[in-house]
Amino acid sequence: MAASLSVNLNAVAMLRNRRDLPWPSVVGLGRVALEAGAGGLTVHPRPDQRHIRFSDVPALRQLIDREFPGREFNIEGYPSEDFLQLVEAARPDQVTLVPDDPSQATSDHGWDLAANGGLLKDICRRLLDGGMRPSLFVDGGIGSDLVAIAKDAGAGRxxxxxxxxxxxxxxxSAAASWIEKLGATADSAHSLGLGVNIGHDLTVDNLPALMARIPYADEASIGHALTADALLYGMSETVRRFRRALGQQL
Structure with a gap:
């Protein structure tokens, strides 16, 4: 079964925030994406609210609950107490924990699992108690011993x-090398029963080769390239293009 597409709405929110106006609508374009067959929506609310605002989170939760039951809501973020309280109020299907500093422009590295295994175990337990699936953001190329720490921490993916x-x-040549690094880490996770998601700078052009190496991937979270393509093709057609690149039969 082909990986699900989770549309990351951060870039849409960043465009909206350039003006004190309600458009482009994060909820409205989220609805268009889901109508076009996206498997879910992703947001990464940061403390400064420079793209997704805290008020977007309950609005998107309501959109999915009322109009698209069964689709997944994924919230990414660094597990500060404020963030954990936000997700506990929204109860997304999945919480993707990232090691970002609040000042970072975007996520650019995975967890140091060896150093943070204890912290992540406590947080994963808290999320699981709230009925949410924890997912840990990791670098490609890490070995099976580190992937096992993610499993032991209680991550589902x-x-x-x-x-x-x-x-x-x-x-x-460099792309082929990275495909193998990512694939090797994915294989380690898959062998331990962990789900595998992929995300960051994925495009219609580079997805097929990665999916051929990791055919069991569960989800691709895509925002920047998808939003850029939506300016050319519209959101509905762009979602369909990415679904085809993931190997989905439309």
Missing amino acids: IELYTGPYGGCFNDA
Whole structure:
């Protein structure tokens, strides 16, 4: 079964926030994406609310609950107490824990699992008690011993940070090397019974090769390239293009 597409709405929210106006509508474009067959929506609310605002979270929760039951809501973020309280109020299907500093422009590395295993175990237990699936953001190329720490922490999935692969758009040899690094880490997770998500700088062009290496991937969270393509093709057609790139039969 092909991976599900989770549409990351951060770039839509960033465009909206350039003006003190309600458009483009995060909820409205989320609805269009779901109508076009997206499997879910992703947001990453940061403390400064520079893109997704805290008020967007309950509005998107309501959209899915009322109009698209069965689709998944994924909230990403660093597990500060404020963030954990936000997700406990929203009860998303999945919480993707990232090691970002609040000042970072975007996620650019995975967890140091060896150093943070205890912290993550406590947080995963809290999320599981709230009925949410924890997913841990990790770098491609980490070995099975580190993936086992994610399993032991209670994560249901890992999300592979695919930024370095996305950055190889003009270097086929480097891209092939990153596909194997990501694939090896995914294989370790899969063998332990962990689900595998992928995300960061994924495009219609680079997805097929990665999916061929990781055919069992559960979900692809895509925002920047999808939003850029939506300016050319519209949101509905862009979602369909990414679904086809993931191997979905439309």
